[in-house]
């Protein structure tokens with residue numbers, strides 16, 4: 001394993017390199033299921049964009065920050081994690097998103113602020129769907 005500088009405990013899992021970035025439609029759009037028509041740029045679209053942006057941040061800093069490294073690993077393992085909840089993949093997504101958001105505390109700037117808000121709103125809507 002080749003670690004350039006700084007953080008020495010970089011963890012890797014799942015897909016690596018160019019194919020590891022999250023699919024743009026990784027998170028399910030919940031508009032219809034919440035009784036709304038899908039709208040252009042709904043929070044679910046924004047949450048998917050936020051995952052892509054967070055992944056870019058995490059991949060750039062994984063050797064310098066344990067938070068960034070953990071965030072990257074959780075995003076890379078997103079689809080794998082669904083296999084543990086085959087009858088309720090949205091519940092698996094909630095868990096994974098909570099880990100991801102918890103590790104985004106040092107992601108800063110406007111893009112980060114909007115992205116974290118979108119992910120938190122997605123978690124809230126998903127929790128309503130799964131637990132109510």
Ligand SMILES: [Zn+2]
Nearest residue numbers: 029031042044
């Ligand atoms: Zn939606």
